Amino acid sequence: MRPVARVVIGLALLGYRSSAMSTLHTPLTFRSGLTIANRTVLAPMTNLQSHADGTLSAAELSWLRRRATGGFGLIETCAAYVSTDGKSWPGEIGIHSDEMLAGLTQLASELKTAGAPALVQIFHGGARAAQDLAGHPWSASENDADAAKPRAATEDDIHNTIRAFAAAAVRAKKAGFAGVEIHGAHGYLPCQFLSRVQNTRTDGYGGSYDGRARFLREITRAVRAAVGSDFTVGVRVSLEDFGQSVGMDLDEGLTLATELVQDGAEFIHASLWDCSRMTAKRPESHAITLLRAALPADVRILVAGKIWSRADADKMLALGADAVALGRAAIAYPEWPQHATADDYAPAGPPFTADQLVAADLSPAFVDYMKRWKGFVA
Numbered sequence: 001m002r003p004v005a006r007v008v009i010g011l012a013l014l015g016y017r018s019s020a021m022s023t024l025h026t027p028l029t030f031r032s033g034l035t036i037a038n039r040t041v042l043a044p045m046t047n048l049q050s051h052a053d054g055t056l057s058a059a060e061l062s063w064l065r066r067r068a069t070g071g072f073g074l075i076e077t078c079a080a081y082v083s084t085d086g087k088s089w090p091g092e093i094g095i096h097s098d099e100m101l102a103g104l105t106q107l108a109s110e111l112k113t114a115g116a117p118a119l120v121q122i123f124h125g126g127a128r129a130a131q132d133l134a135g136h137p138w139s140a141s142e143n144d145a146d147a148a149k150p151r152a153a154t155e156d157d158i159h160n161t162i163r164a165f166a167a168a169a170v171r172a173k174k175a176g177f178a179g180v181e182i183h184g185a186h187g188y189l190p191c192q193f194l195s196r197v198q199n200t201r202t203d204g205y206g207g208s209y210d211g212r213a214r215f216l217r218e219i220t221r222a223v224r225a226a227v228g229s230d231f232t233v234g235v236r237v238s239l240e241d242f243g244q245s246v247g248m249d250l251d252e253g254l255t256l257a258t259e260l261v262q263d264g265a266e267f268i269h270a271s272l273w274d275c276s277r278m279t280a281k282r283p284e285s286h287a288i289t290l291l292r293a294a295l296p297a298d299v300r301i302l303v304a305g306k307i308w309s310r311a312d313a314d315k316m317l318a319l320g321a322d323a324v325a326l327g328r329a330a331i332a333y334p335e336w337p338q339h340a341t342a343d344d345y346a347p348a349g350p351p352f353t354a355d356q357l358v359a360a361d362l363s364p365a366f367v368d369y370m371k372r373w374k375g376f377v378a
């Protein structure tokens with residue numbers, strides 16, 4: 001029996017409404033050969049639940065495992081630091097040393113058993129690293145206007161960090177993950193290099209677009225070279241300014257996406273924050289339409305940003321996305337993919353009570369963290 005038929009029959013046996021199944025519940029294959037059962041992805045979400053030394057905790061495992069049993073086709077871990085100087089939160093999971101391997105191996109294996117392949121999001125905070133955990137932060141450039149007052153990266157910092165991303169990807173492969181997502185978005189280190197504002201370097205890693213893009217492109221090439229072609233590699237990008245990502249330009253972002261694919265990325269994850277909005281630079285165009293036109297058809301596009309209902313997800317697929325990544329909806333509704341077989345599925349929005357979140361397998365530490373997200377916790 002074809003996998004898609006198995007999924008449909010399985011869901012019907014479980015009693016889910018099977019009205020108007022859309023592309024959302026069909027499998028998707030990546031260039032590496034990875035096939036996921038449907039197009040729902042758990043977005044990477046920092047949750048402060050790991051042990052202080054970066055190793056996996058039972059709480060982190062159970063929050064992710066619940067979303068795998070809940071039907072997500074692909075699970076992404078939270079941002080995982082590739083070197084200690086990039087660690088940005090207490091309780092952030094680490095992938096910076098082989099000491100992390102036992103926990104990572106358990107995580108990959110339990111998620112697979114629960115029904116979903118998983119990616120590690122590999123990350124460096126740069127200027128946004130936490131000083132008490134990471135030491136004095138560094139970035140593309142020195143910046144006295146930034147409260148963190150980062151120093152400028154030396155060539156050694158740059159080359160060591162590129163190597164650290166590659167080593168982290170090798171660890172993810174060893175641990176049994178299906179792939180990695182390089183965090184190139186949200187104003188963290190690779191984004192600080194890309195920024196027209198934050199990167200004021202005058203050497204080969206600054207200046208023109210080519211110089212500013214070089215760091216992320218070299219990371220992508222190093223990661224792909226280290227893991228080979230049978231391991232999924234993608235990059236998360238911020239195409240325009242939002243929050244901490246400043247100095248982005250839509251056209252540079254589209255060029256970057258095509259170049260990252262030449263460098264070995266097989267998916268681009270567009271973090272839009274609000275997918276109902278058109279781009280700021282070209283209000284007549286949606287970012288996903290532009291990305292789809294820019295990228296080869298077999299390069300996968302993931303999209304995130306306020307996807308809450310089945311209709312929201314279908315709209316993104318219709319524009320050309322291959323899969324939708326859910327953040328806050330997946331926190332509140334771990335079984336969202338199963339319920340979303342109903343074409344009118346539109347669950348209630350926040351606020352949620354702490355009890356509701358604990359029942360969704362968030363630990364008290366994660367519930368506390370969610371209080372920082374305006375209006376989420378009652």
Ligand SMILES: Cc1cc2nc3c(=O)[nH]c(=O)nc-3n(C[C@H](O)[C@H](O)[C@H](O)COP(=O)(O)O)c2cc1C
Binds near residue numbers: 043045236
């Ligand atoms: C609690 C929380 C933690 C997050 N942590 C990360 C992270 O580690 N890496 C990342 O790329 N995005 C992170 N994000 C952004 C989400 O992946 C997602 O792009 C964003 O929340 C928008 O999707 P949503 O509207 O479905 O929540 C985080 C979001 C939330 C709510």
